[in-house]
Amino acid sequence: MQAQVFKIHSDFYYVKNFEGESFTCKLRDVLKKQKIDVRVGDFVELSNDNQFISLLLPRKNSINRPKVSNIDCALVVCALKEPELDLIQLNRYLTYLKYNNIEVAICFNKEDLIDDLSKKKNEICSIYEKLGYKLFFISAKDKLDLDELSKFIKNKTIVFCGMSGVGKSTLLNAFNPELELRTGEVSQKTQRGCHTTRHCEIVEYKNFKVIDTPGFSCLKFDFLLPDKLIELFDDINKYALDCKYSDCLHDSINDSTCAVIQNLDKIDKSRYESYLLFLAESLEYKNLISKRSIKDEAKNKNVGNRVSVKISKRKRDASRNTSKQQMKDWE
Numbered sequence: 001m002q003a004q005v006f007k008i009h010s011d012f013y014y015v016k017n018f019e020g021e022s023f024t025c026k027l028r029d030v031l032k033k034q035k036i037d038v039r040v041g042d043f044v045e046l047s048n049d050n051q052f053i054s055l056l057l058p059r060k061n062s063i064n065r066p067k068v069s070n071i072d073c074a075l076v077v078c079a080l081k082e083p084e085l086d087l088i089q090l091n092r093y094l095t096y097l098k099y100n101n102i103e104v105a106i107c108f109n110k111e112d113l114i115d116d117l118s119k120k121k122n123e124i125c126s127i128y129e130k131l132g133y134k135l136f137f138i139s140a141k142d143k144l145d146l147d148e149l150s151k152f153i154k155n156k157t158i159v160f161c162g163m164s165g166v167g168k169s170t171l172l173n174a175f176n177p178e179l180e181l182r183t184g185e186v187s188q189k190t191q192r193g194c195h196t197t198r199h200c201e202i203v204e205y206k207n208f209k210v211i212d213t214p215g216f217s218c219l220k221f222d223f224l225l226p227d228k229l230i231e232l233f234d235d236i237n238k239y240a241l242d243c244k245y246s247d248c249l250h251d252s253i254n255d256s257t258c259a260v261i262q263n264l265d266k267i268d269k270s271r272y273e274s275y276l277l278f279l280a281e282s283l284e285y286k287n288l289i290s291k292r293s294i295k296d297e298a299k300n301k302n303v304g305n306r307v308s309v310k311i312s313k314r315k316r317d318a319s320r321n322t323s324k325q326q327m328k329d330w331e
């Protein structure tokens with residue numbers, strides 16, 4: 001029988017079949033030995049007695065932070081005010097989800113607090129609609145403009161991303177008034193919201209499923225190399241592709257020979273700031289792995305021919321440092 005994993009707690013997997021029957025299972029030893037990493041959202045095959053997961057079925061997609069699979073769509077929720085709109089945090093989610101090829105829609109909440117809403121909408125659309133995102137402007141509290149969003153998430157398994165206080169629980173309540181999740185309450189003792197999620201879990205609503213997860217709060221790009229990062233910023237990369245330096249990070253503001261810097265007036269400021277911030281995180285990672293690979297190289301010296309392939313020189317244009325050096329040599 002096939003089922004979906006709804007929750008994982010220590011060694012126990014809480015699964016539901018397509019008829020909606022729940023079972024608590026363990027992993028078959030063979031899967032454990034093969035280090036098969038079964039995640040919330042995974043579709044699995046159960047043993048005949050429904051006590052074990054015997055097979056992991058192919059995934060549509062899967063992400064690592066949080067570890068969840070088979071997401072139809074991520075809904076990034078932001079507040080337009082209270083807390084102030086944080087575009088860098090928004091870009092952080094968008095970049096991470098793009099890296100994972102997850103479809104994304106952005107929900108700007110608390111429109112009731114904005115005086116000149118159409119101006120605000122134009123500002124936001126000029127950045128994010130251009131990037132191809134579906135945008136929703138709503139008020140979860142006043143239940144304004146929810147219809148389109150409600151249609152959009154129908155029959156989907158979605159994951160909510162968004163900082164605490166932006167209105168995620170309020171939005172779920174607006175769609176499901178009978179549920180009344182607790183919102184906005186912060187316990188004096190722990191300084192955490194009362195409904196703080198500590199484990200990943202799929203929660204079923206009337207006509208959609210939400211993967212409830214604590215996992216998006218401390219996202220850093222400490223797993224990605226700079227040349228991959230720039231590819232996740234379409235609006236910057238289109239200029240970066242014309243940059244004449246093969247190893248340019250496009251981060252030297254005063255360097256008018258970099259194609260990105262030449263076109264900075266056409267790039268949204270907060271997008272470029274976000275790129276610089278994530279780049280710093282990505283460079284930390286690059287340093288870390290280059291230290292590791294020096295160690296590995298020392299270890300692998302005896303392995304023979306295979307290593308020489310790895311360190312063979314790539315054919316490419318003169319690097320930026322080389323050309324800077326050449327310029328210095330002329331002076």
Ligand SMILES: Nc1nc2c(ncn2[C@@H]2O[C@H](COP(=O)(O)OP(=O)(O)O)[C@@H](O)[C@H]2O)c(=O)[nH]1
Nearest residue numbers: 110139140141164165166167168169170183184
């Ligand atoms: N003015 C206004 N306040 C909202 C809206 N949505 C949520 N809030 C308030 O924002 C606070 C945080 O909401 P909550 O749903 O707990 O945020 P969460 O941490 O993202 O789940 C609560 O006091 C809500 O009443 C909205 O559309 N307009």
Ligand SMILES: [Mg+2]
Nearest residue numbers: 168169193195
């Ligand atoms: Mg909440």
Ligand SMILES: [Zn+2]
Nearest residue numbers: 243248250258
């Ligand atoms: Zn450049």
